[in-house]
Amino acid sequence: MKRIDSIQNGSIKTWKKLHTKKERDKVGKFLVEGFHLVEEALKAEVVETVLIIEDITFPSGWKMDNADVVIVTKDIMQVLSETETPQGIIAVCQKGDVADIDLQGGTYLLLDAVQDPGNIGTMIRTADAAGVRAVIIGNGSVDVYNSKAIRSTQGSLFHVPVIKGDLKEWITKLQVNGVKVYGTSLHEAKPYQEVAVEGPAALIVGNEGSGVQEEVLVMTDENLYIPIHGRAESLNVAVACGILLYYVRG
Template structure:
C-alpha cells in the first residue's frame, strides 16, 4: 500500500498529466472501470493498475497491481468524482498504411471534440484516425474519457497530414475536405470506393495548405438559422455518408 504522495512512483504517475512526459515515456494514464476494461479487452498493453484502498477491482492476472491510499489516489486523479481505479497504458505504435476509410483531423483544440471524433470514427466503421499537428493530445485525460474506450479499438496515428494525404492519394483514395468556400453539397457527389475525410479547427477550419490537397471540398447544407455545425457533428454526418 502506497501512502505517501512524495513517493517516487507517485511523482512519476503525476508527470503523466503532462503531454511531454507522456510522449517521452510512451505511456498514459486512464481512469475508471469502463476505460480500463476496454483497454484490457483490446491489444493495448496495460502496464499497471492503481487501486484506491477499499476498491475491489481485479485486473488481468499479468498486470501489476498497486494499492494506494485515498490521499495518493486524489493526487493522481484528474476527475471530480474518482472511481478509485486507474491504469498506466503503453501507447501502441503501428505504421500507417492506406485503408478504405480514413479520418484526418487538422488542429482540433478541444479534447471533447477530438474524443468524440475518434469515438464516431469507430462507430462509423472507419479504419483509422490521423491526428495532425496542432491538435490537442489524443492521450489527454479529457480526450480519452470522451472516446468512451474507442481509443483502444481504432488505430490512432499522429503526424504531418500532408505526408499522409500524399500516401492516400498514391493509393487511389479520394480525399474530401469539409469546407464552406468553393465546396459542393456532399450528397451531390458520387460516393467514392475509398475515401479520406479532412476536418479542421473549430474556429478556423482546415488550413489552406491542406485544402489544396483535397480531391473534393464538401459542405453540409444548413436549413435553419445556425451559423455552422460543431466539427464532431459535421464529421459524423459525412463519415456515415461515406460509409454508405
Template sequence: MEVIQSTKNEKVKLWKKLRTKKFRDQTGTYLIEGEHLLLEAFKTNEVLEVIIQEDKELSTGWAINHQEIPVVLISKEVSEHISDTKTPQGIFAVCKKRNTKVDFVQHSRFLLLDGVQDPGNIGTIIRTADAAGVDVVILGEGTGDLYNPKVIRSAQGSHFHLTIETGDLIEWLEQIKQNEIPLFGTALEGAVDFKTIMPTESFALVVGNEGAGVSKEALGKTEKNLYIPIYGQSESLNVSIATGILLYHLRK
C-alpha cells in the same frame, strides 16, 4: 501487493506527471481512469500497471486473466491526487502508447484532423469515427495530443480500437492520393452539398480547426470539398457533430 497511502510517494509523483504531455512523450506511457477504459485496454496488451483505490473492486474474473500485470492499492487521497476529474473513479492504469501501422491494403476509410485542438472534440471525433467504421484516424500537426486525459475520457476506449497516427498532414494526404482513395475536405466556400456525394466503400475525409477550418494547403489536395447546409440561424456546427454527419453519409 504494494499499498501506497501517501501522495509524496515517488510512484505517485510519476503518475501525477503523466497528466503532462512532456512526461508522456518522455516515457511513452499515459494514465487512464475508469473500469470501462481499463477493460478495453486489457484487450490490447498495453497495460503496464493497474492502480486501484482500496475500497474499489474490478469486475469478476479480471484478475484470473491478468495475473501478470502488477497491481497497486492506493488510498482515496492518492486517488484524488492523480485523477484528472473532480470525482475520481478510483481505478487507474498506466499504459504504453499505442504502436499502430497504416496498411493501405487493409485500410480503406480514413479521417484526418487538421488543427483540431479542443480535447473533448478530439475524443468525441475518435469515438464517432469508431462507431462509423473508420479504419484510420490521423492527427495532423497542430491537433491536440491523443493522450490528453480529456481526449482519452471523451473517446471512451475507441482509441484502443482504431489505427491512429500523427504527423505531417500534407504527407499523409499525398499518400492517400497515391493509393487512389477518394479524398474529401470540408469547407464553406468552393464546396458542394455533402448530399450530392454518393456513399462509397473507400474514402478519406479531412476536418479542420474549430475556428479556421481546414487549411488551404490541405484543401488543395482534395478531390472535392463538402459543406453541410445550415437551415436555422446557427452560424456553424460543432466539428465533432459535423464529422459524424459526414462519416455516416460517406460510408457505404
C-alpha cells in the same frame, strides 16, 4: 500485490507527471481512469500498472496477468485523478502509437489542428462506430492522450489505429492507393448530398475556428459542406464530422 500509502512516494510523483503532455511524450506512457476505460485498456494489453483503492474489487473476468496491481489511499487516488468524482481505479498504460497502416480500401478520418480534447475524443469514438480503418492526427492538434480526450473516446482509442503525421503526406499516400480524399470547407465546395461517393474514401475535418488549412484543401479530390437550414452560424466540428463520415463511408 503492492501497497503505497504516501503521496510523497517516488512512483506516485512519477505517475502524477503523466498529467502533462511533455512527460507522456518523454516516457511513452499515459493514465486512464474509471472501470470502463481501464477494462478497455486491459483488453488492448497496454496496461502496465493498475492502481486501486482498498475497498474496491476488480470485476470478475478481468485478465490481470500482465499488469502489476498497487493498492493506494483515497488521498493518493485524488492526487492522480483528473475527474471530480474518481471511481477509485487508475491504470498506467504504455502508448501504442501507430506509425503506418496498410491502405487497402476502407474509410479514413484526417484531423487538421483540432484543438478541443472533447471534440477530438468524440471524433475518434465516431470513427470507431463508423468502422473507420484509421484516424490520422495532423500537426497542431491536441494530444489524444489528454485525459479529457481519452474519456471522450469512451475506449475507442484502443479500438482504432490513431496515427500522428503530416496530413499532406498522408493525402498523397491515400490517393496513390486509390482512396478519394474529401475536404470540408465553406468555400469552393459542394453540398455533401450532391457528391456521389464511391469506393474507399478519406474525410478531412479541421480546426474549430479556422477549419481545414488552405494548403491541405487544394490537395483534396473534392470539398464538401453541410447546408445550414436554420439560424445557427455553424455546426460543432464533431457533429459535422459524424454526419459527413457516415455519408462518405457509403
